[in-house]
Amino acid sequence: MEITLKSGQKVVIREVSLEDAEKLLNFYKKATNETNFLAYGPGEFNFKIEEEREFIKKQMQDKKSLMAVAEHRGRIVGSISFKPSVGTQFSHYGEMGIAVLKEFWGEGLGYTLISYLKKWAKDMGVRKINLNVRVDNKRAISLYEKAGFVYEGRISRHYLIDGVFYDSFIMGLEID
Ligand SMILES: CC(C)(COP(=O)(O)OP(=O)(O)OC[C@H]1O[C@@H](n2cnc3c(N)ncnc32)[C@H](O)[C@@H]1OP(=O)(O)O)[C@@H](O)C(=O)NCCC(=O)NCCS
Numbered sequence: 334m335e336i337t338l339k340s341g342q343k344v345v346i347r348e349v350s351l352e353d354a355e356k357l358l359n360f361y362k363k364a365t366n367e368t369n370f371l372a373y374g375p376g377e378f379n380f381k382i383e384e385e386r387e388f389i390k391k392q393m394q395d396k397k398s399l400m401a402v403a404e405h406r407g408r409i410v411g412s413i414s415f416k417p418s419v420g421t422q423f424s425h426y427g428e429m430g431i432a433v434l435k436e437f438w439g440e441g442l443g444y445t446l447i448s449y450l451k452k453w454a455k456d457m458g459v460r461k462i463n464l465n466v467r468v469d470n471k472r473a474i475s476l477y478e479k480a481g482f483v484y485e486g487r488i489s490r491h492y493l494i495d496g497v498f499y500d501s502f503i504m505g506l507e508i509d
Contacts, residue, residue, distance in 0.1 A: 336445050338437070338440040339440045339441050342405060342440070343405070344403045344405045344410065344411075344442065345403070345404045346401060346402070346445065346446065347402065347404065348393075349392065349393070349401065349412075350393070351389055351393070353389065353402065353409065354382050355382055355385075356402075356408065357385055358380060359408075359409070360408075360409035360412065360432075360434070361373075361378050361380075362378050364412075364432040364434060367434065367435045368435070369494055370470045370473065371432060372430075374494060392414075395417070396457075397424075397427070397457065398414070398415060398416055398427070399413070399415040399450060399453055399454075400414045401413050401414075401450070403433070403442055403445075405437070410433065410436075410442070411431075411432065411434065411437060411442050411443070412430075412431070412446075413430070413431045413450050414429065414430040415428070415429055415453070415454065415459070416428045425458075425459065425461060426459065426460060426461035426462065427459065428465075429447075429463070429464045431443060443473075443476045444480060447477075447480040448480070450462070451480070451506070451508070454508055460507065460508050460509070461505060461508060462482075462506045462508065463485075463503065463504070464477065464504050464505070465488060465491060465502070465504075466504060467492060467499050467500075467501050468487070468499065468500045468502055480506070482505060483504065484503075486502070486503040487500055487501070487502055488500060488501045488502075488503060
């Protein structure tokens, strides 16, 4: 699917493939260096290309999980993932993760990636998308609110960065 960003730049959103391992690695390295709102902080994302290939392979084998990327001129500039919960009674929901390179923030790419996931989730019969977001991640929170997510709770001490704890909100989107 090709979309035009607010700046007029064209981006393709598609599911990841094994050939993306190096590109995806470079993307995650850059994205984690630009923010500490992700699971890995600056300089901490040090996976090898073979590990990245294995990660992609597992994602592709599990039809109930999604890893989609936004590609601009052959470079990955955004990603969205959905990880299904384990257990038959939990199989109707899963966890979302999203990241966009800083130079593309505010262009509507985050919103488009979530819309892509919402359509995929509906087609797959997913009934609920959950996420956690640091309480001070204002940009992400307003994006999630705009996309229809609601507050469901708060996790204290969810992050520990350089000796400082940060709480997270639990947010969710029901799909009917
Ligand atoms: C959070 C993130 C995915 C948002 O992506 P994005 O492409 O910038 O999002 P969009 O441009 O689609 O939408 C951003 C929305 O956030 C809001 N927003 C934009 N700038 C903002 C700011 N400075 N403060 C608060 N909200 C802001 C607006 O509602 C905006 O929508 P609008 O431009 O239509 O008004 C991106 O900033 C990112 O990757 N951040 C680092 C990683 C991260 O935090 N991931 C989420 C972890 S839970």
